[in-house]
Amino acid sequence: MARAPQTLFDKVWQRHLVSPESAATPAVLYIDLHLIHEVTSPQAFTVLRERALRVHSPARTLATMDHSIPTLTAQVFGGAPIAIDSAARQVRELEVNCAEFGVELLGLTHAQRGIVHVIGPELGLTQPGKTIVCGDSHTSTHGALGALAFGIGTTEVGHVLATQCLLQRKPRTLAVNVSGRRRAGVTAKDLILAIIGRLGVSGGTGHVIEYRGEGVRALDMDERMTVCNMSIEAGARAGMIAPDETTYAYLQGRPRAPRGAAWESALSLWRELPTDAGAQFDRELNVDAAGVEPMITYGTNPGMVIPIGGEIPRRPGDAAFAQALAYMGLTPGEAIKDQPVNVVFLGSCTNARLSDLRAAAQLLRGRRIAPGLTMLVVPGSQQVKREAEAEGLDRVFLEAGAEWRESGCSMCLGMNGDVVPRGQYAVSTSNRNFEGRQGAGARTLLASPLTAAASAVRGRVTDPRELM
């Protein structure tokens, strides 16, 4: 009997059911890969200890440090203590927990350490068809390789540690069909910001997004990760892209990808994953990539976004909108272009892979950042850092007047002391412009690495195409 056409999501979901859902109970979903970090895991290990439980599958668990750790070389590699005591305590606690429970840790000084969502794909651990979770909402990033990957809370981190499973209700599916090709100077970041602008910050709630179409197929892996990364900013827990030759070429030869005969058999399984012709999604959204401009946010959530040449909208009578603009110190009806900028942050799991650093460096080469502006460049992983240095990108950033740091989340969430000072404007390649996200009183404008670099040069919000 021919089976009904299925979506990529359906296939991955189906393959991981220990038991299906019923009216009374959710599905028991098996998790192939559990990534943990220092901030959302300590209380989960405490529960294991209290209940005298072991880690069910240490081989499917990998720990790293990224959120609260310093990015200054002396604090990472010794010579200076970690400036924030409570962060130092979290680092030690993760070391102790991993040692006690037999979990592999890519610790503070490890050559493969980095932002959890950058190192999974980089190591080849993130693979098509896997279920992947982490106590972090941007776990959606891993969906770029055709995995079902989503963020969980600390209680669920404990569930996965103890049983390698989660209780889940099946989410709905949303197809985002991207036609057309992007124009020069328009990046994957601009594409996803435009999509979030269309969906709104809660438009994807309850759904898993599959990004499809010519405009998605044309993206390289780094770009696909940028797109899937921000699925959560539309409220969707996961974003997925069907694996294809681009995916396989990216994975082949990575340290933890299958090899030899195992590679061949993995490949034949992966080739069955893409959504079947005729499969139904619960909802669809059509986007034309050719119509997307470089985008920038002006408000306090990622849905408050406009083309860089546009004007800040007017919404008379909308008190929340007025409050957001008051926080931002911006005026309805004004152009966003030429808005003065104090800080530029090139980093985060959205845009700190090698291609992001290359794009920004190309624009900065032979130029200087504006006087008085601070620019922080924080690679997504230690491997990205090494590769960038091998190409001389660090020199480009340093000669332009930027700072070059060790990898980590850094100013994306401002936990480690890397913060935007109160009231200042930051153009940031990260993913959240919430009030205080980059430090109390910080005003964040989210944009692509190209826009960030161009704005650093001018000291004002700048359309990167003017400098290309």
Added chain:
Amino acid sequence: MEPVVSLASRTVVLPAANIDTDQIIPARFLTTTTRSGLGAQLFADWRYDATGAPRPEFALNLPAAQGCRILVAGHNFGCGSSREHAPWALLDYGFCAVISTQIADIFRNNSLKNGLLPVIVDEATSAWLIAHPGALVSLDVAAGTLRLPTGVTANFPLEAFARHCLLTGVDELGFLLERRAAIEAYERRL
């Protein structure tokens, strides 16, 4: 987890839409390694000014808000990061339920696992609640109903298993651990 069966309280209202978890508990407080004590930092950047003094006009700081256990918020409460510190902070402060027209997925999951009741209501109910801060509201978990002081009753959705866990105080980890044989059978097929 303590069972959550019913509850009645006056409300505190934060009418803004899209209140994200960075507002509920700013990231700089996440370097803790325990669950307790986060109530003092709940909504820190809205509750306190740059010197650390309470802002008298903020809803939680109003004298009438003291002791209220139900928070009413605008659409899409709890969006953003997966930090469970958000429901921990709300519970530690004293809240037992959050009412909105939409509650973000991860926050809603995290809340249920800690006995913080996420209550999703229709536009009209929400509009009434936002217009009447301090209203005495009662919630019935078994029936999935919210009762306004006007006598009007509204239903709120609650997934069957989550309802069972709330009512009995059973936690999901216990349920999963009982499925170990099925999990190991699945693993043998891999």
